[in-house]
Amino acid sequence: MTTTDASSELLDVSGTPAVPFTRLVAVEVRKALDTRAGRWFSASIVLLSLAVVVIYAFAAPEDSRDFSDVIGVAGAVLGYFLPILLILMVTSEWSQRTGLTTFTLEPHRGRVVGAKLVGGLLLGAALILVAMAVAAVGTLIGGGGWSITADVLVKGFLVANLIAILTGFAIGMLLMNSPAAIVTYFIYSLVLPIAVGVLGSFQDWFADLAPWIEFNTAQGLMFQADGMPSGEVLAQLLVSGTIWLVVPFALGLLRLLRAEPK
Amino acid sequence: MIMVDHLTKTYGGFTAVDDVSFTARRGRVTGFLGPNGAGKTTTMRIMVGLTPATSGSVRIGGRDYRDIPNPGLHVGVLLDASAQHAGRTGREVLMIGARTMGLPDSRVDKMLELVSLTPDESKRRVRNYSLGMRQRLGIAHALLGDPSVLILDEPANGLDPAGIRWMRRLLKSYADQGGTVLLSSHLLNEVELIADEMILIGRGTIVASGTKESLLSGEATSTLVHSEDNDALGRQLAAAGHTVSVEAGGLRVDCDSPTVGRAALEAQVVLTELRSGAAGLEDLFLSLTEDTQREGHPAAATAQGGTA
Ligand SMILES: Nc1ncnc2c1ncn2[C@@H]1O[C@H](COP(=O)(O)OP(=O)(O)O)[C@@H](O)[C@H]1O
Ligand SMILES: [Mg+2]
Numbered sequence: 001m002t003t004t005d006a007s008s009e010l011l012d013v014s015g016t017p018a019v020p021f022t023r024l025v026a027v028e029v030r031k032a033l034d035t036r037a038g039r040w041f042s043a044s045i046v047l048l049s050l051a052v053v054v055i056y057a058f059a060a061p062e063d064s065r066d067f068s069d070v071i072g073v074a075g076a077v078l079g080y081f082l083p084i085l086l087i088l089m090v091t092s093e094w095s096q097r098t099g100l101t102t103f104t105l106e107p108h109r110g111r112v113v114g115a116k117l118v119g120g121l122l123l124g125a126a127l128i129l130v131a132m133a134v135a136a137v138g139t140l141i142g143g144g145g146w147s148i149t150a151d152v153l154v155k156g157f158l159v160a161n162l163i164a165i166l167t168g169f170a171i172g173m174l175l176m177n178s179p180a181a182i183v184t185y186f187i188y189s190l191v192l193p194i195a196v197g198v199l200g201s202f203q204d205w206f207a208d209l210a211p212w213i214e215f216n217t218a219q220g221l222m223f224q225a226d227g228m229p230s231g232e233v234l235a236q237l238l239v240s241g242t243i244w245l246v247v248p249f250a251l252g253l254l255r256l257l258r259a260e261p262k
Numbered sequence: 263m264i265m266v267d268h269l270t271k272t273y274g275g276f277t278a279v280d281d282v283s284f285t286a287r288r289g290r291v292t293g294f295l296g297p298n299g300a301g302k303t304t305t306m307r308i309m310v311g312l313t314p315a316t317s318g319s320v321r322i323g324g325r326d327y328r329d330i331p332n333p334g335l336h337v338g339v340l341l342d343a344s345a346q347h348a349g350r351t352g353r354e355v356l357m358i359g360a361r362t363m364g365l366p367d368s369r370v371d372k373m374l375e376l377v378s379l380t381p382d383e384s385k386r387r388v389r390n391y392s393l394g395m396r397q398r399l400g401i402a403h404a405l406l407g408d409p410s411v412l413i414l415d416e417p418a419n420g421l422d423p424a425g426i427r428w429m430r431r432l433l434k435s436y437a438d439q440g441g442t443v444l445l446s447s448h449l450l451n452e453v454e455l456i457a458d459e460m461i462l463i464g465r466g467t468i469v470a471s472g473t474k475e476s477l478l479s480g481e482a483t484s485t486l487v488h489s490e491d492n493d494a495l496g497r498q499l500a501a502a503g504h505t506v507s508v509e510a511g512g513l514r515v516d517c518d519s520p521t522v523g524r525a526a527l528e529a530q531v532v533l534t535e536l537r538s539g540a541a542g543l544e545d546l547f548l549s550l551t552e553d554t555q556r557e558g559h560p561a562a563a564t565a566q567g568g569t570a
Binding site: 009010011013016017018019020023024026027030031034035036037038092096097098100101103104105106107108260261 | 288310325327328331332333336348
């Protein structure tokens with residue numbers, strides 16, 4: 001039998017600082033891109049937006065080929081697919097069961113979630129820059145003008161993509177399952193607005209109500225408005241955004257912080 | 263050192279871990295042994311904070327796992343070798359670990375070499391790994407940060423015999439250098455040869471613990487003997503005051519082998535076979551966890567009956 005004094009049974013952690021947050025972010029970005037699926041997906045978003053923009057540059061009417069028009073097209077393609085990248089960043093920890101390792105190496109889950117969100121925003125920012133470059137290519141091909149307003153850039157591009165990123169993140173946390181989250185996201189972003197639109201075309205009262213309870217519809221009104229949206233549109237964004245983004249995000253976060261990675 | 267203190271985990275009305283307490287010490291390999299569903303994995307998951315305990319606590323080196331900064335540098339964990347992204351290469355899995363812990367990339371190559379995954383294999387995706395290769399990768403991951411505590415859940419699962427021997431030596435040397443090693447298994451022979459101490463768990467409760475010797479010391483001494491004249495030998499032994507019974511064409515005697523040998527010499531009987539008849543660890547393991555087995559174990563029951 002070996003005899004051991006009490007102090008030798010204690011871990012000496014004096015020389016070990018916690019894992020810095022920046023390192024966690026770098027690791028999460030790496031994890032989003034180090035699988036064939038991740039790389040392929042990011043590349044597809046870029047290629048797809050390039051393809052759509054090129055088609056647009058040829059097909060659009062002469063007076064709609066300006067940079068400010070093309071950038072909206074590139075942004076729309078990005079906005080549809082960016083959330084999936086964010087979804088996978090969250091759900092793969094469960095669907096691929098890597099959470100076992102991730103949450104063992106950093107048991108403070110809040111830090112991991114924060115790192116994923118920051119990493120996702122950085123990836124999103126990088127893709128936004130690429131999409132802008134793609135839009136520039138489209139403008140060159142279409143021979144449109146280069147004037148652009150801050151309005152288009154901020155609202156149509158930055159705000160839209162930021163909302164998209166947060167939406168993907170919320171759905172990922174809430175469902176913790178890749179296929180289910182992706183399907184849900186498409187229902188939310190494609191099927192729901194169409195259904196609301198159809199219902200609204202039959203019932204006037206519903207058309208009035210829709211922007212208050214459906215986030216996509218409210219966002220549509222924001223994009224249509226010139227300049228700063230009106231107080232009513234802002235209020236609609238706030239109400240529907242709370243229902244479809246803030247509440248799911250909060251519930252998802254709670255679920256993720258408590259779930260048992262299996 | 264790992265100290266498990268009155269740990270209980272219930273799922274709904276089901277108690278997966280029931281008031282479990284034990285200690286895994288520095289410099290020793292502690293085997294955590296129990297049949298399927300006994301609660302080994304659950305206990306280990308609670309140790310590293312993946313599953314919250316219903317009550318009780320675990321301290322690793324005097325701390326809560328959550329309070330260990332950069333825990334990968336102190337506690338090496340392997341819970342499920344298959345829980346890796348199928349689309350990542352083995353090397354990339356280790357790279358992520360190394361980057362998180364802040365280790366140089368050279369550490370990854372060193373660990374790959376240690377677990378005998380070739381550079382070629384390390385570039386394959388985990389999807390194409392055999393269970394044994396995943397297990398090696400998992401062990402490499404657990405050792406990345408050169409931790410002083412190792413928590414390994416069924417690490418021998420899927421390893422070939424050479425791999426199991428290699429792992430045994432590895433863990434032994436880890437403990438010899440002052441490390442704390444806790445490894446679980448549902449197979450006694452995987453643990454028996456390396457564990458300095460064993461914790462036997464069945465249906466969520468600890469049924470026995472201690473060194474192999476101390477576990478067996480409670481067993482009655484007994485010898486099985488075959489000879490050319492069992493009757494004469496039996497009479498000689500009975501005359502010396504030993505209890506003799508006939509068993510499987512030979513005799514079972516309640517004394518040690520030298521005593522039987524001496525009796526044979528006196529009775530001038532030629533021995534053809536002489537061995538310890540004490541129930542081994544396996545019988546002990548089976549009998550202790552008997553009511554927790556999925557199937558009854560008649561062999562263990564008869565062996566016990568024979569000595570009684
Ligand atoms: N999340 C869970 N919900 C319900 N029961 C569980 C859960 N996790 C484990 N169990 C049950 O707890 C028991 C112990 O499981 P486990 O710790 O995996 O056993 P072992 O690793 O010893 O084979 C099993 O009966 C298992 O079904
Ligand atoms: Mg298990």
